[in-house]
Amino acid sequence: MKRANDDDSGSGSGSRRRSSSGHGDREKRARRPTAVVASLQQLALKVVLLNLPHYPSLAILSDKLGTYIVNRLASERKLTVGFLRMLRAQQCPAIRVTLPLLSDVALLKLVCQLPHLRQLSGISLAPSVTVNCVRALLHARSSLTSLSLDISRATAAWIPVLAQLQRLGALTLMDPAVLPPTAWLPLRALTSLRTLRVTGGNFSGLQSLLPHLKGLTSLELTSVDAKLPTNLGSMLPQLTQLRLLNMGLTSWEQHMPNLKSLDLSFNPLQKLGNLAALSPQLTTLNINSTFITDESMGGVASLQMLATLILESLFSLTDASAHHIATLKSLVKLDVSFTDYGMGLTRVILDLPRITDVRWHGCPTKDLLKARNLLTSSSI
Numbered sequence: 001m002k003r004a005n006d007d008d009s010g011s012g013s014g015s016r017r018r019s020s021s022g023h024g025d026r027e028k029r030a031r032r033p034t035a036v037v038a039s040l041q042q043l044a045l046k047v048v049l050l051n052l053p054h055y056p057s058l059a060i061l062s063d064k065l066g067t068y069i070v071n072r073l074a075s076e077r078k079l080t081v082g083f084l085r086m087l088r089a090q091q092c093p094a095i096r097v098t099l100p101l102l103s104d105v106a107l108l109k110l111v112c113q114l115p116h117l118r119q120l121s122g123i124s125l126a127p128s129v130t131v132n133c134v135r136a137l138l139h140a141r142s143s144l145t146s147l148s149l150d151i152s153r154a155t156a157a158w159i160p161v162l163a164q165l166q167r168l169g170a171l172t173l174m175d176p177a178v179l180p181p182t183a184w185l186p187l188r189a190l191t192s193l194r195t196l197r198v199t200g201g202n203f204s205g206l207q208s209l210l211p212h213l214k215g216l217t218s219l220e221l222t223s224v225d226a227k228l229p230t231n232l233g234s235m236l237p238q239l240t241q242l243r244l245l246n247m248g249l250t251s252w253e254q255h256m257p258n259l260k261s262l263d264l265s266f267n268p269l270q271k272l273g274n275l276a277a278l279s280p281q282l283t284t285l286n287i288n289s290t291f292i293t294d295e296s297m298g299g300v301a302s303l304q305m306l307a308t309l310i311l312e313s314l315f316s317l318t319d320a321s322a323h324h325i326a327t328l329k330s331l332v333k334l335d336v337s338f339t340d341y342g343m344g345l346t347r348v349i350l351d352l353p354r355i356t357d358v359r360w361h362g363c364p365t366k367d368l369l370k371a372r373n374l375l376t377s378s379s380i
Helices: 002-050 077-088 105-112 131-140 156-163 181-189 206-212 296-300 319-325 343-351 366-371
Strands: 059-062 068-071 095-098 117-124 146-150 170-174 195-199 218-222 241-245 261-263 284-286 308-310 333-335 357-359
Parallel strands (some): 117 146, 284 308, 333 357
16 A cells, blocks of 8 residues: 555656756747747848848848948838847847938937947938937937938038047048038037048039048048149148049149049049159059140159059040150059050050059950950950
8 A cells, every 4th residue: 555655756756857847948949939939030030131132122131251331221111120129139240320310319329339330321300300319319420430421401400419439430421501711610629530432513612621630541522622732731741541532623733742542533634743852652543534744744654653544535545645654663553444545555554563454445465465364254
């Protein structure tokens, strides 16, 4: 009898153990779907990151460095918010976001909660958003190092807001609104700024602001209605990269001894000063789609450090100026597409000691250059 009781007791204990074990299994099973869902969410995000060409209104990409790039937000808000929430939980070195219209404050707030946000671009300052709101949101992301803004509808009240972003290293201003020159002066507080890009519009503050941005190393102005200072070299002594595209320049004689890269494309440029004396450290020069002639090419001669020279679409250039290119002993890359050069330049190219990359659409001597593996495939 006792044995039976013992058996019963053992049976009950085993039953309880099984019951307890079964309860634990149920808990594990209950937790499993959550883990599975989380894994599927991660997988879905990775799939989207890699296959976003299939999503025309939203682009979230991941580059090899683990940097997430979010483009064209607010096209499909529900989908965007979902992915931003998932992205917020990701561990990655940096996040770059492109936001086309700063009118959806809730969406911008979600963007500003991304823990590794470093670059915010494409923002259009909509009139419906108050200055105080933008001040609070942007100031919350004071770690931003790169910001791109469409300020065609901005007022002078927006400028002090931008000046709060003390860590900005790169600032792009698109289509600046017409403001008094003094309205831009608060931006002189951006002492960490190294790159300034302005595209379109009337940037009345150019001459008053630039002297205060002593740390600038890169300046890019494209189709800006503004008068360029004549003393850029002394005004911005640290400048190493300068792009002045479609700025109405007819001549270039600025003394900028530290300049390494100069792009004067799409200007009615007819005259070049002696660049070897003005900017002896130049390694890259782009004067494509200008009015430079054989005579003007004398300004390019003897640039001892020049490695890249872009002369594309200079239709009046002929072999008469080939001897100037012969003086560029450090030249590695040369683009003379859509010019009237011929056999004279070909002989010069074959004698240049470091040349490896020649781009020459319509090359009349392509067989000679192909034999030396100098002509790029795009030129053939």
